[in-house]
Amino acid sequence: MTQLPSPVGASRTALPESSAWLRRAGQRIPGGTSTIAKTPARLIEGVSPLCAVRAAGSRFVDVDGHEWLDCEMAMGTTPWGHARGEVVQAIIRQATLGSSFSTPHHSELELADLLLARFPHFESLRFLKSGADAMNAAVRIARAATGRHRVITTEYHGAADWSVAGKYHASGAQRLGLTPRALDETVHVPVGDHSRLLDAVSGDIAAVVICPNNWSPGQVAAVRQRATSQGAVLIFDEITSGMRIGRQATAGRYGIWPDLLCISKGLTNGLPLSVVLGSRTLVEKTLGAQITSAHATEAVSVAAAIACEGLLAAAPHWPSWEDSAQRLIGTARDRLAGAGLHDTVAVTGDYASFALATRAWPDFWTDPVREALVRSFAQESIFTKGYIVLSDAHTEADIERIEHALVASIELAANQNHHQRQD
Ligand SMILES: Cc1ncc(COP(=O)(O)O)c(C=O)c1O
Numbered sequence: 481m482t483q484l485p486s487p488v489g490a491s492r493t494a495l496p497e498s499s500a501w502l503r504r505a506g507q508r509i510p511g512g513t514s515t516i517a518k519t520p521a522r523l524i525e526g527v528s529p530l531c532a533v534r535a536a537g538s539r540f541v542d543v544d545g546h547e548w549l550d551c552e553m554a555m556g557t558t559p560w561g562h563a564r565g566e567v568v569q570a571i572i573r574q575a576t577l578g579s580s581f582s583t584p585h586h587s588e589l590e591l592a593d594l595l596l597a598r599f600p601h602f603e604s605l606r607f608l609k610s611g612a613d614a615m616n617a618a619v620r621i622a623r624a625a626t627g628r629h630r631v632i633t634t635e636y637h638g639a640a641d642w643s644v645a646g647k648y649h650a651s652g653a654q655r656l657g658l659t660p661r662a663l664d665e666t667v668h669v670p671v672g673d674h675s676r677l678l679d680a681v682s683g684d685i686a687a688v689v690i691c692p693n694n695w696s697p698g699q700v701a702a703v704r705q706r707a708t709s710q711g712a713v714l715i716f717d718e719i720t721s722g723m724r725i726g727r728q729a730t731a732g733r734y735g736i737w738p739d740l741l742c743i744s745k746g747l748t749n750g751l752p753l754s755v756v757l758g759s760r761t762l763v764e765k766t767l768g769a770q771i772t773s774a775h776a777t778e779a780v781s782v783a784a785a786i787a788c789e790g791l792l793a794a795a796p797h798w799p800s801w802e803d804s805a806q807r808l809i810g811t812a813r814d815r816l817a818g819a820g821l822h823d824t825v826a827v828t829g830d831y832a833s834f835a836l837a838t839r840a841w842p843d844f845w846t847d848p849v850r851e852a853l854v855r856s857f858a859q860e861s862i863f864t865k866g867y868i869v870l871s872d873a874h875t876e877a878d879i880e881r882i883e884h885a886l887v888a889s890i891e892l893a894a895n896q897n898h899h900q901r902q903d
Pocket residue numbers: 517610611612613615636637638639691717719720744
């Protein structure tokens with residue numbers, strides 16, 4: 481196995497306020513945060529910032545007062561850059577006009593029209609708050625429409641019972657706080673096992689849930705065909721990829737449409753809002769299924785989403801960082817090949833989000849290549865948890881800085897590999 485070296489930079493050897501914050505937060509909030517993706521366990525104490533204070537554009541400042549070039553952009557939720565002016569103005573304007581109402585607010589229909597114009601394949605939609613809310617609504621629509629119970633999952637689709645039962649079934653029902661029945665009703669087929677996925681779509685399946693960006697167009701087309709032939713509802717989980725792959729998500733790039741499309745991250749540049757889109761017949765099932773949330777339609781997030789739709793309509797190309805990300809991916813691949821590491825370390829993902837990973841390493845979070853990359857980037861005051869997520873706010877100078885850090889990481893890896901072979 482090749483390990484990238486782990487230089488803790490002289491400029492970044494200690495972040496005392498981050499450490500103090502971790503001690504205090506860990507006492508009150510188990511895990512130190514309520515969002516697993518932000519958990520300090522995925523970071524490195526003394527190397528990574530553990531707690532942010534403010535952000536603008538492609539930068540954020542941590543509790544120790546250090547400025548970081550952000551290569552994660554709040555798990556991809558802020559594609560327009562932190563505190564983007566047009567969105568901030570829309571948020572302030574709406575907050576001063578009232579943030580929530582006892583009746584529907586006129587902006588709900590404005591946003592619905594904008595989204596249905598962007599996704600003309602669909603007739604209707606429903607707003608919710610989290611990605612899990614939207615995914616859970618989609619599965620309940622599928623169950624209501626088909627009268628079937630069983631669901632096929634392919635990765636993490638949010639914190640709903642059926643999703644957790646799939647991804648984490650090995651933990652067992654009690655530890656997960658689920659009923660054994662929840663485990664029985666979910667069939668989990670990990671990404672990549674396409675023939676098993678097709679076999680699993682039988683006549684008793686209510687819904688097939690896939691993140692289409694993690695499958696090839698040919699594979700997705702085959703799943704589309706199989707779901708239709710078996711009477712199952714095909715749900716695209718584009719909670720994360722929806723705003724990052726293109727204007728019409730992966731569905732539009734592939735030209736393959738699901739029965740229900742779920743999008744969320746990036747719709748509002750960081751505020752909570754999710755959407756389920758589908759045919760009128762399907763989305764209407766939310767009424768009988770009693771799918772609702774008091775905050776689903778609060779007007780501040782809706783205003784932020786309308787501002788983001790305006791930015792998207794004006795953008796000449798989306799995502800605007802696609803070419804920069806492709807360049808970084810190309811550089812990483814070339815350098816890995818040049819250093820003889822091609823068989824050991826892969827560049828995974830695409831322009832929406834990519835990472836370096838040891839081939840066949842079972843778990844991303846324990847991969848020493850990930851840890852070493854986090855350390856190498858931290859030395860240059862670049863924040864990553866191991867994958868690189870860009871935004872509209874990343875400048876050419878930012879991209880050059882990231883490229884430099886990537887190249888340096890790979891060169892160090894090559895040196896270490898060379899020394900290991902000599903030992
Ligand atoms: C592919 C995918 N689906 C669903 C979710 C759930 O979204 P949320 O955390 O907003 O509930 C996530 C969250 O990371 C995700 O990555």
